[in-house]
Amino acid sequence: MSSVSSSEARHRRRLTNGVKQALRETTVRLASLNHQVSGKLGLRDIDYDCLNLLNMHGPIGPGALAKLAGVHPATMTGVLDRLEKAGWVARDRDPADRRATVLSVRRERGAEVVALYASANAAMDDICDAYTPEQLAVITDFLHRAAEAGLKATQEL
Template sequence: MESVPSSDARDRRRLTNGVKQALRETTLRIAQLNHQVSGKLGLRDVDYDCLNLLNLHGPISPGALAKLAGVHPATMTGILDRLEKAGWVARDRDPADRRATVIVVHRERGGEVRALYAGPNAEMDDICAGYSPEQLATIIDFLQRAADVGLRATREL
């Protein structure tokens, strides 16, 4: 005989599906925003993605950036050439190994990006103000774990 899910199990499944649906919608909306920002900055979407990765993880080697971005190293060369020509990054010698190169972001250009995100960042501050520190910590944990799922799934593909 097949068991019928309890009301609690149905509610949990409904809420879990709601979280996944909201995360999909959020991901799409952020991708659209980033597309608009990259266009305003005169960058291709992949170039802007790499600039974001450099801001999060840099300075790093071109090979490490290619791996993080999920692009072929030859493709990364073109991306870095465009970012360097536009004045967003520089190729510097790795202080730990003078034969190696690291990519460094020109921080002075950050104001251009911050200006484009000023409105959404202020709205996010307002949203976060409505949550307790404990709730914010839970949201951070969830988002970090969800990002890890996305990273693992990307690597598996």
């Protein structure tokens, strides 16, 4: 016999579905925001996505970035050509292997991005102010785990 009543199970399912729906809405809203930011920066969405990934995981090689972005290496070459030409990324020789290339974000362009996210960041600060440090730790853990689940699902496709 289960220790959870059927009404408790239904309530939990509703709450879980609410979380999933909120994540879907958040994903759509953030994708729209990122699309607007990429447009203001004169970048294609995929270029901006790759720039974000490089900012989070770099410096790394083009192959590793292509894998993170889920794009073909030939597509990545075009993305990197555009980002380098626009002054967003630098391609340097890998000090560990002079035959390899390592990519890094050119930090001097960062202020442009920060300015475009200023109102969103201020709103997030206000939202976070309503939570205790312990609650913020739980939210952070949840979001990291949700991101990992999304990555795993992407890899399975």
